[in-house]
Amino acid sequence: MALALSGCLFDTREPDEPTPGGDACSAIALDVSNAVFEAITCALESEQDAAYERVISERFVFSPTQDDSLDQTWGGAPVYENWNKTVELDVFSLMLSDAQTLAVEFSPSILINQTTFVRYRVEYLLTVVNVATPGDTTQYGGVAQFDVRNEGGNWRLTFWDEVETVPDLSTWGFLKGTLRLRLGA
Amino acid sequence: MMAMAVAVAASSASPDPARAQESAPPDTAQTGSPLYDLTRQAAQGNLALPDTLSESRIGIRFTPTYINQVTGDVSSVGMRNVFQTNMTTPFGSMFNFSVSADEKHYRLQDKQDQNKQLTATVAHQLDVFTSASISFVDSRVFNRSIIPGGAVQDYVFNDQSFNASGGYKREYRLHSTFVRSVRLDALVNGAAVQGERTYKNDETLAAGGFGGLAASFRSGGINFIGRGGHRETWDKSTTTLSEYDGLGSSEDSLMTGFVAEIGDSIFVDARYVYYEGARTWADQAQGSLGGQQGGVENVFEETEHRSSRATTLSLNARVWRGFAVRVSGFHDSQLYDYEIQETRYSNTVGDGLRGTVEYTAPWRTKAIVTLENSKTLRDFGPLSVSSYDDTRMKAALALSHRFKSGMSLELAGSTMLTRSEYLDTEANPRDRDQVDTSVNLRLGSTPFKKFSANISVAYSASEFINIDASQSSNNRTRELYELRPAFTYVFDEMFSVSQSYGIAIEYTDFVFTPTDNFLDRNLIFTNKFDFRPTKHVTFIFDYGFNFHDNGSYLPDEVTGEEELSVQGEDRRDRVNLRLDYRLMSRVVQKRPSDPQLRQSLGIFAEQRYSRFEDRSLFSDTKTVTTDGQIVVGTRGDYEFGNGRTLKFSLARVRRSSRFGSDAEKEYWDMRSEFTYPF
Numbered sequence: 001m002a003l004a005l006s007g008c009l010f011d012t013r014e015p016d017e018p019t020p021g022g023d024a025c026s027a028i029a030l031d032v033s034n035a036v037f038e039a040i041t042c043a044l045e046s047e048q049d050a051a052y053e054r055v056i057s058e059r060f061v062f063s064p065t066q067d068d069s070l071d072q073t074w075g076g077a078p079v080y081e082n083w084n085k086t087v088e089l090d091v092f093s094l095m096l097s098d099a100q101t102l103a104v105e106f107s108p109s110i111l112i113n114q115t116t117f118v119r120y121r122v123e124y125l126l127t128v129v130n131v132a133t134p135g136d137t138t139q140y141g142g143v144a145q146f147d148v149r150n151e152g153g154n155w156r157l158t159f160w161d162e163v164e165t166v167p168d169l170s171t172w173g174f175l176k177g178t179l180r181l182r183l184g185a
Numbered sequence: 186m187m188a189m190a191v192a193v194a195a196s197s198a199s200p201d202p203a204r205a206q207e208s209a210p211p212d213t214a215q216t217g218s219p220l221y222d223l224t225r226q227a228a229q230g231n232l233a234l235p236d237t238l239s240e241s242r243i244g245i246r247f248t249p250t251y252i253n254q255v256t257g258d259v260s261s262v263g264m265r266n267v268f269q270t271n272m273t274t275p276f277g278s279m280f281n282f283s284v285s286a287d288e289k290h291y292r293l294q295d296k297q298d299q300n301k302q303l304t305a306t307v308a309h310q311l312d313v314f315t316s317a318s319i320s321f322v323d324s325r326v327f328n329r330s331i332i333p334g335g336a337v338q339d340y341v342f343n344d345q346s347f348n349a350s351g352g353y354k355r356e357y358r359l360h361s362t363f364v365r366s367v368r369l370d371a372l373v374n375g376a377a378v379q380g381e382r383t384y385k386n387d388e389t390l391a392a393g394g395f396g397g398l399a400a401s402f403r404s405g406g407i408n409f410i411g412r413g414g415h416r417e418t419w420d421k422s423t424t425t426l427s428e429y430d431g432l433g434s435s436e437d438s439l440m441t442g443f444v445a446e447i448g449d450s451i452f453v454d455a456r457y458v459y460y461e462g463a464r465t466w467a468d469q470a471q472g473s474l475g476g477q478q479g480g481v482e483n484v485f486e487e488t489e490h491r492s493s494r495a496t497t498l499s500l501n502a503r504v505w506r507g508f509a510v511r512v513s514g515f516h517d518s519q520l521y522d523y524e525i526q527e528t529r530y531s532n533t534v535g536d537g538l539r540g541t542v543e544y545t546a547p548w549r550t551k552a553i554v555t556l557e558n559s560k561t562l563r564d565f566g567p568l569s570v571s572s573y574d575d576t577r578m579k580a581a582l583a584l585s586h587r588f589k590s591g592m593s594l595e596l597a598g599s600t601m602l603t604r605s606e607y608l609d610t611e612a613n614p615r616d617r618d619q620v621d622t623s624v625n626l627r628l629g630s631t632p633f634k635k636f637s638a639n640i641s642v643a644y645s646a647s648e649f650i651n652i653d654a655s656q657s658s659n660n661r662t663r664e665l666y667e668l669r670p671a672f673t674y675v676f677d678e679m680f681s682v683s684q685s686y687g688i689a690i691e692y693t694d695f696v697f698t699p700t701d702n703f704l705d706r707n708l709i710f711t712n713k714f715d716f717r718p719t720k721h722v723t724f725i726f727d728y729g730f731n732f733h734d735n736g737s738y739l740p741d742e743v744t745g746e747e748e749l750s751v752q753g754e755d756r757r758d759r760v761n762l763r764l765d766y767r768l769m770s771r772v773v774q775k776r777p778s779d780p781q782l783r784q785s786l787g788i789f790a791e792q793r794y795s796r797f798e799d800r801s802l803f804s805d806t807k808t809v810t811t812d813g814q815i816v817v818g819t820r821g822d823y824e825f826g827n828g829r830t831l832k833f834s835l836a837r838v839r840r841s842s843r844f845g846s847d848a849e850k851e852y853w854d855m856r857s858e859f860t861y862p863f
Contacts, residue, residue, distance in 0.1 A: 018658035097571035
């Protein structure tokens with residue numbers, strides 16, 4: 001019924017044939033828990049969102065540091081409320097759109113390791129050069145906890161919890177907040 | 186005249202950290218801008234006037250209470266103590282005082298949190314229409330982390346505030362032909378706030394006036410409501426190097442709405458919300474590599490202009506019994522503009538239309554059809570190439586029927602198109618379409634008194650279409666098929682069995698690269714025995730099995746036809762055994778007029794075992810990992826009377842696993858809450 005509906009109701013646009021070498025991340029299999037880091041790194045650095053979409057669980061939740069949640073930048077807007085997969089992908093897409101280049105380094109260590117659940121402590125450094133200010137490089141750094149679960153055979157990120165800041169750097173969570181504010185939180 | 190005490194506690198913003206999964210979501214009403222919060226609530230449909238009247242009892246009542254909460258698990262141990270008291274007088278005054286301390290230590294990291302808060306409020310009813318209050322709040326938030334290398338990293342957020350407010354509220358019942366009643370309310374408040382942060386101190390003076398008018402008309406069942414307000418703050422920020430004076434904010438808001446009833450089955454609801462605000466505050470720059478501009482030396486003044494408008498119109502009609510139509514439309518806009526950090530500019534303008542038709546047939550089949558269409562312009566300013574139009578269209582159908590035999594049938598289907606069209610596709614070629622479709626069928630039945638069953642069948646598909654050649658290699662479809670039958674058989678009051686089965690197949694296919702596809706197949710089985718041989722003992726045996734394989738459709742080397750190539754298989758078995766023994770479970774009631782007090786105490790033991798076997802068919806290797814857990818503990822729930830309660834759960838957990846630290850493998854799991862009103 002719904003298949004017939006979608007065909008009759010909505011026309012999608014015809015895509016162009018892809019340029020060669022554009023599918024850098026499509027083949028990453030999520031068969032081990034640390035594949036999430038490979039998928040996120042590839043999606044960021046090649047600015048392709050497919051691998052990122054596959055690695056984010058349908059029940060994804062994001063939580064910022066206490067410092068970021070109380071930042072005066074938001075002026076009371078609830079930028080971190082109801083942060084689910086849809087919000088995460090919208091913010092990620094805006095980050096890719098605004099960026100000229102992106103690079104990320106992850107240093108994960110295992111805190112909890114069970115057969116279908118792993119919690120990582122992840123030190124990260126995100127480097128961003130934006131299209132609007134091509135001579136200006138900004139780095140975001142911090143420490144987060146990543147909860148990764150095996151869902152139907154694929155390991156996916158279910159919880160991104162920013163837990164620590166590092167000196168002189170804003171967190172990736174702060175960047176996510178600024179992007180969501182622009183999307184109309 | 187009975188004196189009426191009004192609690193109008195106008196406390197200032199006190200910080201409430203946003204921790205999504207570990208604690209409740211933050212109270213966003215406490216944002217430092219009650220005017221903006223009222224605007225948001227109105228835009229969400231909450232136009233009700235606050236009703237703050239309550240009756241007091243004769244005589245002075247003094248009700249102190251102490252609360253202690255302890256929580257402990259594998260990641261942290263924490264304790265919270267609260268002392269609070271209320272005092273009401275027959276003279277129209279009420280006094281509230283509370284002090285709380287919250288401390289948390291993290292077991293797997295070198296980190297601790299300490300939060301403290303003190304609040305004191307005095308409210309007084311001057312006459313039946315007028316009230317006044319003053320309050321003081323002192324809040325301390327402190328986090329300390331020991332980062333690798335041994336350095337200490339502190340986060341400090343302290344606020345002290347003094348608030349004063351006055352309110353007026355009156356309702357007029359008129360003898361007019363047209364107007365039934367009019368309600369007026371007005372509130373003025375002022376606050377002084379001293380804030381201490383890790384790298385700066387803030388001082389704020391705030392003043393504001395808010396008011397509302399609600400009218401009820403005799404004809405047409407028309408109700409009108411309007412609210413407005415103005416608020417200003419004057420701020421100063423001081424760092425170790427500099428002082429920023431002349432900071433502050435100014436806000437105006439207006440909300441209007443009316444509801445009309447036409448005939449006795451048509452309701453029309455219209456609302457308009459307006460908000461304008463400007464603020465200047467001390468912000469910190471995001472800078473260049475090698476000169477990352479953090480720290481006190483890079484604080485600067487930023488000014489933000491914020492503007493929002495929202496108009497909604499909805500119609501709700503009951504055409505005849507069992508047939509209802511709802512239509513709603515909206516137009517809204519939200520603008521953020523900055524004087525220094527112009528890259529943060531955004532202007533979001535949206536329009537939408539939604540319609541729902543509900544029909545309940547004489548044979549009790551219920552059908553709901555929903556259509557939605559919305560378009561949003563997201564303009565990120567001249568410095569950005571990311572501006573785009575976002576279009577969403579959705580159609581959904583739901584059918585449900587309950588048969589006389591007790592069987593129920595539910596069928597739901599929906600399809601949605603999401604389209605993004607970038608304004609500058611040359612600079613940002615990310616135009617895309619996404620179609621999400623789903624169909625769910627659920628059949629439930631209780632054919633016999635002791636047997637119930639349900640079957641659900643689900644299909645969902647998502648199609649991701651990137652238009653430009655630089656992105657279209659990501660184009661893919663993802664389909665998920667699920668079949669999940671389950672049943673429960675209750676042999677008698679001592680023994681029951683529940684079983685569920687499942688087949689889930691997920692397939693992702695990249696459109697332009699035929700060999701890039703992923704197939705995941707899952708076969709699932711769960712079985713649970715629930716055995717209660719005596720009223721004190723419960724025994725549960727729970728087994729779960731999940732067989733999964735994954736692979737891809739690849740062309741055969743000889744025939745060229747696509748065949749499934751299974752690359753890996755894994756199997757998960759889990760067993761849970763749990764024994765509960767209720768040492769005591771009773772209801773105590775000393776006299777028939779006394780309330781019933783529930784008291785229970787029990788012990789429990791649980792064992793969990795999980796085995797994961799992973800086989801790679803390419804390398805013909807097999808990996809087996811197991812982990813287990815034994816939990817032994819006690820649980821109690823006591824009511825002592827007069828509101829005094831104790832609830833606790835204390836268990837020792839021991840895990841066995843090849844991985845993990847010692848701290849993770851053995852720990853106390855505890856929850857307790859002790860409440861003692863004096």
